[in-house]
Amino acid sequence: MEIIKEIEKMQQISREEAAAKKSIGFVPTMGYLHEGHLKLVEKAVDENDITVVSVFVNPTQFGPEEDYDEYPRDLERDLSLLRERKVDYVFYPAVEDVYPEGYATYVQVEKGTDVLCGRSRPNHFKGVTTIVSKLFNMVIPHRAYFGKKDGQQLLIIRQMVRDLNMDIEIVACPTVREEGGLAMSSRNKYLSSKEREAALVINRTLEKACSWIEEGERDGWEIKKAMEREIKAEPLATIDYASIVSRETLQELGVIKGPIMIAIAAYIGSTRLIDNVWLEVT
Amino acid sequence: MEIIKEIEKMQQISREEAAAKKSIGFVPTMGYLHEGHLKLVEKAVDENDITVVSVFVNPTQFGPEEDYDEYPRDLERDLSLLRERKVDYVFYPAVEDVYPEGYATYVQVEKGTDVLCGRSRPNHFKGVTTIVSKLFNMVIPHRAYFGKKDGQQLLIIRQMVRDLNMDIEIVACPTVREEGGLAMSSRNKYLSSKEREAALVINRTLEKACSWIEEGERDGWEIKKAMEREIKAEPLATIDYASIVSRETLQELGVIKGPIMIAIAAYIGSTRLIDNVWLEVT
Numbered sequence: 389m390e391i392i393k394e395i396e397k398m399q400q401i402s403r404e405e406a407a408a409k410k411s412i413g414f415v416p417t418m419g420y421l422h423e424g425h426l427k428l429v430e431k432a433v434d435e436n437d438i439t440v441v442s443v444f445v446n447p448t449q450f451g452p453e454e455d456y457d458e459y460p461r462d463l464e465r466d467l468s469l470l471r472e473r474k475v476d477y478v479f480y481p482a483v484e485d486v487y488p489e490g491y492a493t494y495v496q497v498e499k500g501t502d503v504l505c506g507r508s509r510p511n512h513f514k515g516v517t518t519i520v521s522k523l524f525n526m527v528i529p530h531r532a533y534f535g536k537k538d539g540q541q542l543l544i545i546r547q548m549v550r551d552l553n554m555d556i557e558i559v560a561c562p563t564v565r566e567e568g569g570l571a572m573s574s575r576n577k578y579l580s581s582k583e584r585e586a587a588l589v590i591n592r593t594l595e596k597a598c599s600w601i602e603e604g605e606r607d608g609w610e611i612k613k614a615m616e617r618e619i620k621a622e623p624l625a626t627i628d629y630a631s632i633v634s635r636e637t638l639q640e641l642g643v644i645k646g647p648i649m650i651a652i653a654a655y656i657g658s659t660r661l662i663d664n665v666w667l668e669v670t
Numbered sequence: 671m672e673i674i675k676e677i678e679k680m681q682q683i684s685r686e687e688a689a690a691k692k693s694i695g696f697v698p699t700m701g702y703l704h705e706g707h708l709k710l711v712e713k714a715v716d717e718n719d720i721t722v723v724s725v726f727v728n729p730t731q732f733g734p735e736e737d738y739d740e741y742p743r744d745l746e747r748d749l750s751l752l753r754e755r756k757v758d759y760v761f762y763p764a765v766e767d768v769y770p771e772g773y774a775t776y777v778q779v780e781k782g783t784d785v786l787c788g789r790s791r792p793n794h795f796k797g798v799t800t801i802v803s804k805l806f807n808m809v810i811p812h813r814a815y816f817g818k819k820d821g822q823q824l825l826i827i828r829q830m831v832r833d834l835n836m837d838i839e840i841v842a843c844p845t846v847r848e849e850g851g852l853a854m855s856s857r858n859k860y861l862s863s864k865e866r867e868a869a870l871v872i873n874r875t876l877e878k879a880c881s882w883i884e885e886g887e888r889d890g891w892e893i894k895k896a897m898e899r900e901i902k903a904e905p906l907a908t909i910d911y912a913s914i915v916s917r918e919t920l921q922e923l924g925v926i927k928g929p930i931m932i933a934i935a936a937y938i939g940s941t942r943l944i945d946n947v948w949l950e951v952t
Contacts, residue, residue: 399837407691490918492781493799493833499774517775518834525835551775552800553807555681636772 389471391478395526398479402528410437414529416520419443420460421469424564424572428533429473431561440527441470442479449515460577479527495521497544500638504540504651505662508628516541517548524556532556537563537571539649539664543635571663578659586624587656590663593618597650598665608632608641619654628653644669671753673760677808680761684810692719696811698802701725702742703751706846706854710815711755713843722809723752724761731797742859761809777803779826782920786822786933787944790910798823799830806838814838819845819853821931821946825917853945860941868906869938872945875900879932880947890914890923901936910935926951
């Protein structure tokens with residue numbers, strides 16, 4: 389496994405691998421890898437000749453009051469986990485090379501980015517689509533792997549790839565959960581054991597929403613209100629949103645139909661967690 | 671020479687040519703080709719194994735009051751000129767394929783795009799960087815050719831390519847002029863013979879500014895005022911701007927030094943024309 393820090397070296401390696409007819413799978417991460425990331429990595433290793441994993445905590449997707457500085461980092465542990473999975477290249481660029489002085493260009497999806505997480509994190513998705521575009525140009529992959537846990541992110545990246553005609557296949561992978569159902573997240577590290585218990589309300593509420601829909605409920609506002617009640621009943625939880633949206637437009641649905649995403653964001657103590665499920669509703 | 675309309679076919683051809691180790695040169699145009707375009711094409715043919723020329727009048731770079739509908743088009747003539755120059759592929763996509771329903775993604779350089787032409791054409795460069803990004807992903811070139819006549823556009827595209835780590839060489843080509851000095855432009859077609867005469871004031875004023883600098887003048891505001899006076903003396907001309915800017919920041923310079931661009935935009939009758947010269951000032 390080779391560790392690459394220089395952007396141009398990464399591009400050169402990718403050009404050479406592609407010229408040698410190797411397919412390149414890419415898993416962009418912010419490091420502090422958990423089982424969710426590793427499932428993406430295993431799938432990429434499985435489906436491609438060459439696998440590149442990037443580890444880069446991207447400053448432009450954090451708000452000024454958010455946890456960029458404290459975001460957990462542990463490169464040595466990440467490298468050993470990736471080595472075990474037979475990753476070929478770990479791309480680990482420096483912030484000052486990714487965003488040099490005078491940097492001024494942004495990629496923005498202008499629909500679906502001001503709802504859900506975009507409402508409380510106004511420039512978050514602009515930062516995400518910008519860094520993902522940049523990483524795609526640095527790594528030049530054939531396929532890129534994203535987890536459904538960041539559901540809105542995945543849908544926005546798919547829109548970006550389609551809109552900008554990027555010649556890359558976006559592969560969506562299921563959310564990996566801890567025992568009890570809590571979605572894996574690097575931010576789970578912030579939780580006390582009491583909070584970890586309380587955080588289960590998120591997944592439990594999503595499961596309830598699924599069962600209501602299964603039982604025939606199609607009124608989006610009713611389910612939204614019921615989800616909000618569930619979360620408010622947990623004293624350690626503060627709700628950010630509980631929404632049922634179309635996966636095509638990311639807009640909330642009054643009548644539930646078609647490909648939908650049920651999504652929740654809530655603070656457990658001071659830690660913001662998100663989770664979602666995807667359903668096809670007829 | 672093959673004419674390609676489908677985006678995916680263009681990508682497939684480019685992938686195949688690249689896999690066969692052919693270098694791809696790309697000249698993006700809005701058609702209605704003149705000698706300026708053809709010089710870019712000749713250079714691309716000269717420097718690459720394969721040359722792709724796109725002909726696409728891009729709606730997103732025109733303002734609501736601008737000449738998108740009337741912009742001159744003559745595909746048959748364009749094709750015959752390109753055939754003569756031994757172009758390999760003409761890429762001629764349909765507007766509804768380039769911007770399908772639900773389209774929402776834009777690429778934007780946030781510095782240097784609100785000055786000069788960006789001041790009177792507020793979304794122009796956002797449209798330009800978006801379509802150029804898209805065309806780069808459709809054609810996947812090794813080199814792309816742009817004329818210095820659209821000087822601000824060229825500098826902004828260079829910034830975008832650098833910022834987004836696009837693996838493409840941007841080749842700048844000198845402005846081609848008609849006898850008398852008028853910069854070639856598809857919009858020159860709009861000019862009456864009287865206006866064509868009057869339009870010479872633009873190039874003449876740029877040449878005067880150069881000679882003032884050559885004689886030792888370094889006060890940007892003095893030269894700016896003098897350029898404005900020159901243009902105002904032409905009854906058929908209405909000035910949009912006359913500016914001396916840094917080529918690095920595109921900001922106006924009080925003290926002239928370093929790599930600069932002297933740029934003018936003016937209406938001759940109702941036709942908006944632009945021109946510029948580049949100098950290195952010590």
